[in-house]
Amino acid sequence: MQYILDTANIEELQEGFDLFPVEGVTTNPSIIAKEKKPFFEILRSIRHVIGEDAMLHVQVLGDTAGKIVREAHSLRDMVGGNLYIKIPVLPEGLKAIKKLKIEGFKVTATSILTANQALLAAKAGADYVAPYVNRIDNLSGSGVQTVADIVTMFENFNLPTKVVAASFKNAQQVHDVAVVGGHAATVPYDVLKAVVSHPMTDNSIAQFKADWERVYGEGRIICDMKEIEWVSV
Numbered sequence: 001m002q003y004i005l006d007t008a009n010i011e012e013l014q015e016g017f018d019l020f021p022v023e024g025v026t027t028n029p030s031i032i033a034k035e036k037k038p039f040f041e042i043l044r045s046i047r048h049v050i051g052e053d054a055m056l057h058v059q060v061l062g063d064t065a066g067k068i069v070r071e072a073h074s075l076r077d078m079v080g081g082n083l084y085i086k087i088p089v090l091p092e093g094l095k096a097i098k099k100l101k102i103e104g105f106k107v108t109a110t111s112i113l114t115a116n117q118a119l120l121a122a123k124a125g126a127d128y129v130a131p132y133v134n135r136i137d138n139l140s141g142s143g144v145q146t147v148a149d150i151v152t153m154f155e156n157f158n159l160p161t162k163v164v165a166a167s168f169k170n171a172q173q174v175h176d177v178a179v180v181g182g183h184a185a186t187v188p189y190d191v192l193k194a195v196v197s198h199p200m201t202d203n204s205i206a207q208f209k210a211d212w213e214r215v216y217g218e219g220r221i222i223c224d225m226k227e228i229e230w231v232s233v
């Protein structure tokens with residue numbers, strides 16, 4: 001499963017890309033608006049931090065296929081790199097996906113709440129579909145089951161489209177999406193940190209350190225000959 005960071009915050013992206021095996025970034029208008037800076041300035045800063053090869057998924061705002069296609073062209077000109085145009089899965093969005101795929105754009109279909117919507121987006125040519133796990137859960141549905149259904153549908157019909165599950169609020173949702181074969185998960189940075197953390201891991205490390213320090217003093221191993229000899233005495 002690919003891990004993607006769901007944030008436009010530059011400090012989070014610098015730290016997240018430094019520490020974690022993340023392969024890209026997703027944004028949407030709400031995530032961008034939180035940063036309170038000019039749109040293209042934010043996107044260019046993100047591209048600078050993550051490099052040209054990492055995926056950057058950027059959502060359009062247009063409500064007709066024509067407007068969406070024009071926005072996609074501007075994004076390609078102004079941001080570039082490994083760019084995915086995020087398009088909401090409305091009828092005009094499906095039309096835009098078909099047009100943009102003919103022009104060679106990479107596309108992520110977003111705002112997906114049902115497996116039916118995901119299948120239509122895949123048939124239109126989307127590279128990724130983004131079902132909203134937590135928002136589905138909040139409507140008494142099962143976000144994870146929706147992801148599982150989409151994965152099954154794509155397998156049934158041999159579709160190359162990948163599922164990038166989105167809208168996560170906790171680590172268990174990320175776990176469950178991986179178990180059902182979601183190809184990617186786009187997660188806020190705090191959720192990604194929750195995925196790696198466990199209190200017993202911290203306890204174990206504290207215990208190792210205390211045991212070491214009781215015998216050897218300062219807790220460190222440095223790999224030059226002097227230290228190795230010292231350690232092995």
Ligand SMILES: O=P(O)(O)OC[C@H]1O[C@](O)(CO)[C@@H](O)[C@@H]1O
Binds near residue numbers: 026027110111167
């Ligand atoms: O429910 P939330 O946390 O607002 O998430 C909505 C999701 O929509 C997306 O735009 C889909 O890619 C993500 O950026 C985000 O995870």
